[in-house]
Every structure is written in structure tokens, then in C-alpha cells.
Amino acid sequence: MKRKPIIVFSILVVFIVLVLLISLQSGTFQMTPAEAFKTIIGQGSDQQELVLFEFRLPRMVLAILIGAGLAVSGAILQSISRNDLADPGILGINAGAGFAVVLFIYLFQGSYQNLGGSVYILPMFAFLGALTAAALIYSLAYKKGITPVRLVLVGIGINAGFSALLIIMQLRMSPNDFMQATVWLSGNIWGANWSSVLAILPWIAILIPLVIRQANTLNVMRIGDESAVGVGISLERSRLLLLFLAVALAGASVAAGGAIAFLGLVAPHIARRIVGPRHQLMIPTAALIGSLILLFADYIARNMLAPSEIPVGIVVAIIGAPYFLYLLIKTP
Template structure:
């Protein structure tokens, strides 16, 4: 029996490794397609030559000035949202948990609306640089997440009630956003609508450097916490018996998810359902321990947003349709599927 188990373990590792390789190849193919397709399409050969700086001058300018920042922004934001959702699902032991349930995304949206309200003149033009908008979004996200955490700490609430606090505060933020959009000028409302749907078409290298710097700190921390995530799969008493500080670990994961989400939505807007779908799909695809699932979730999240941005560029050119519209079309039915499946399990 032990020989069979010993033989099956390497086979399982190889199988998971193959799945990771497939996910990485899919992401690489989507990245090349994202760079190659646009108002002037490029072949794979032209894309690769431009990437290494050996292509025609026009191709190199198009790739490095316009398409590469957009593709990288989509991939990084998708990975960040997926890891945030994965951390929340592990912290709450709930497959329905996602960044939006903590009110983080809605808080960011309210921050953007307040920014547009305070810093627009009578002609609806911004009186400060648009570069301040990501800071406003991050501030709103962190403020609402901090409020949820303070409520949870003060009341000693279990993870499920923490989610309910987030839903309630998110609804409050949504109401504020709606009021600002109705009461404000049309120009301001249209600006906010694009951000609320989630889009990466205005990505700049300066934005990417800021986002990459934040993720360079947050992503390694997420993987360092995967061992604790595995322990959280046990019930609270069993997890505590293994020496895990359960409440402290849950708060750490909530804080990590908040920072990852704030970093992503600050630059890409409120791209929805990635933090729900990618971690759940990763669990179904690779199973096993949290580390492997986190890797798969990050790859799937990056692929989802990259593919969504590619779809809207091809389907609606020359219009700039937000990528979040595609993730919502995919994610909403998947969310209903999870709900119905959970209902059948508990019936």
C-alpha cells in the first residue's frame, strides 16, 4: 500500500506541474496576442522582434509605448485580484468570498467620485493631475476595509459576520457613488462609469512601476502565508491546536487582500469577479496545498483580465469598452453556478 502511495505522489506532482505549464503557456499566448492585435495587427514574428528591440521602428514604438503597458497592467491587476480573492476565501473558509464583499472595491469607487467632485471646475475639467486619481481610489479602499476590520475586532465577529459588515458598507458606498453620479455633471459621471466598469486602456509605464513596486512586496508575503492558509482549512479548534494564531492570521489575510485589491483597482478600476472565479477555478484545477493553488489562481487571474481586454479590443474596435464588462459576463453566471452548487450540497 505504501509503495502505491509513494508511486502516486510523484505522478501527482508531475500532473500538477503539467497544469501549471499549460496555464503559463496560455498566459504567454494571450500576452503575445494582446500585443499583436490592435488598429494595426502584427504577426507573432513581428511582435517578438519588436519586444527584443530588433523589429521595425514603428513596430517597436507601438509595442513598447502602447501595447506592452496595457498588457502588463491587465496581467498584474488580474493576478493581484486573484490572490486577494484566494486569501479571503482561505481566511473565511468560504468559496463565495471575494474582494468586493469587504467593501474594498466600492470604497475605491467612492474615493474616485469624491476626487472628481472636489477637483473638477465649473467646466468639468480636472484642476489637478489625473495621476492623483489612483491615490484617491486606494484611500477609499483602505478606509472602508479598515472600517470593516475595526468593526470585526471590536465585536469579535467570526469571518462570516465580517463578510456581512463588508456587504453593508459596500452597499453604503454604492449608494454614495450613485448619488454623486446622478447629481454631478454628465462629464464627471461618464469618467466614473468607465472606471467603475474596469479598464486598462490608459495604462502608462509610470503606473506600472508603482503597481509593480507594491506587488513586489505583497505577492511574496502572500506566498509566505500559504502554510498558514493550509492550517486554516481545519476547524478553529484544530487549527489553534497546531499552534496557529487563528484570529491574527485571518486579520493578516484580510489586510493582505485589502492591499492587493487597492493596488489593482487604483489603476485598472473596479474589474469584477476575478477575485471570485480565479481562486475557485484554481482549487478545482490543481487542488493540493495552498501554495500551488495560489500560483494557479495568479496565473488564471492574469489570463482572465488579459483575455477580457483582448476580447473588447477585437469585438468593439475602435471603441474602448471596459474589460470589466467581459469579466462580469463570465463571472456572474459562474457565481450563480457556485451558489446553486452550494445549495445542493447543503440541501
């Protein structure tokens, strides 16, 4: 059931804009759609402008960026491992990034809110953590090449390992930090501001086009190693490069939004169903779907128990977990 890509993209973008607008005008601070509109065109009160442009908008932009980052990261991992169950969360890459972030905060005794300039260093750190996890997975799973099943199994092991390390680290923290870390690790984009957006924007904006350039390689890889070798693709090198891109995307996303699980799994699947497996189309579609899901999940997270918030990662997991089980059952 492939559809015209232009139409698919347009529909997704329209949905994203729609959810964005709905989300923008809902929240604890009451605002009618008319007021919100007036504020957007610059006619609102100071308060309304503050709420809209400083509180709500940055987190929505952040949701869009993180959603795209995780979705594309998942898409790459699924294709290079030829395993539909791969995603940065399940493989332990998110846990590696999360571990690095918590380590960073623990070592530098910063709080989770006012990290100051370190908001820009954090993605680097998360990336290093993600890279460590990926390197571990890759080397442990390597046995004259990588078989997809080994990759996933080793990944699950690494995930468990990093999660255990995280718990040890958290237990050494003060209870306040412990709680904050727990909430952060379950994935949340509270406290988003424009500097957190700026910190992750370059990663997403540069890396995703790079991935799309590799679409052909991904197409071939998905079919199988033999055919990849057959058409002259230097297999391990390309795989490493793509893995690197996936890890960088996941790392930056985790630094900004915590370990949001399942998004990287679900978005590429839906994308494949809509536009088929060709990565030239599948990657951008997955990115848009990832953005849409996270944006919507954030809307729920913000409003369901308002004025308290639920970590957005939990909302995503509630949607994503059943889908994951469904895939597990369907996978031969």
C-alpha cells in the same frame, strides 16, 4: 485531480505568453505576426514600435498584475472567511477603493487621464478606501469573533453603501467626469502606460510573496478556527494581517484598473480545482489564473467592438457572473 505543480505552472505560463503574443499583434493598427515579431526583436518601424511597446504592452503587463492581485486577494478572503463566495468585489472592498479614487479625483479636480504624478498616489488612496471598507466590515461583522456568513452578509451591505455613496458623488460631477467615472468604475485598463504599471508593480511584487509566506496560516484557517487555535496560531492577529494584505492587493489593483468584479472569486476556485487547497500551491496558481483571465478578457474587450472598447470589467463579469451563480446554487 491534483497535478504536478511544476507542470501546472508551466502550462499556465505558456498560456499567458501565448495570449500575450496573440494580443500583442492584434488591434486596430494592423500588424502581421511577422511584423510584430520583427518589431519585438527591434527591427520594426517607429510606428510599430510605438504601438507595440507604448500602447499594447503596458496594458497587457498591467492586466497581468491586476489579475494576479485580485486573484490573490480573493484567495485570502475566501480562506480567512472560510466562505467560497468571498471576493474583494462582493465584500465591498473594491467599492471602498473605488470610492476613494473617485473622491480623490473629485477633490483634486484632476481628469482621469492626465493625473500626472498622482498616478503613484492613487494606489495609496485606493488602499485607504479599501482599508476603510474592510475595517467597517470587520467591526460590524465582529461578534465574539467573525463568522464567515456574517462577514459576507455585512460585506454585501457595505458594498451597497459604498456604491450608493459613489452615485451621490458622481451626480455632483460634471457630466463628462460622470461618464468617465462610470466607465472607469466598471473596470477598465484603457490608457495604460508604463507609469501606471510602475505604480502598481511594487505592490504586487512585494505583497504576493508575503502572502505565500503566510500559506501555512491560511491552510490552518481554512480548516477552521478551532484547529487554528489548536495549533497555536494567534487567530485574530493573523486574520487581521492577512485581511490587511488582501485589502492592500485589492486597493492597488482597483487604483490601476477600476472595480473589476468576480475575478477574485473565480480565480481561486479554479486554482483549488487544479492544485488542491494547499495555499503554497494554490496562491501562485490563482495568481497565474487571474492574470490569464484578465489578459484574455482584455484581448476580447479590445477587439470585439474595435475600434471602440468595452470595459474589461464587463467582459470579466460576463464570464464570472454565471460561475458565481453556479457557486451560489451549489453552496449548501
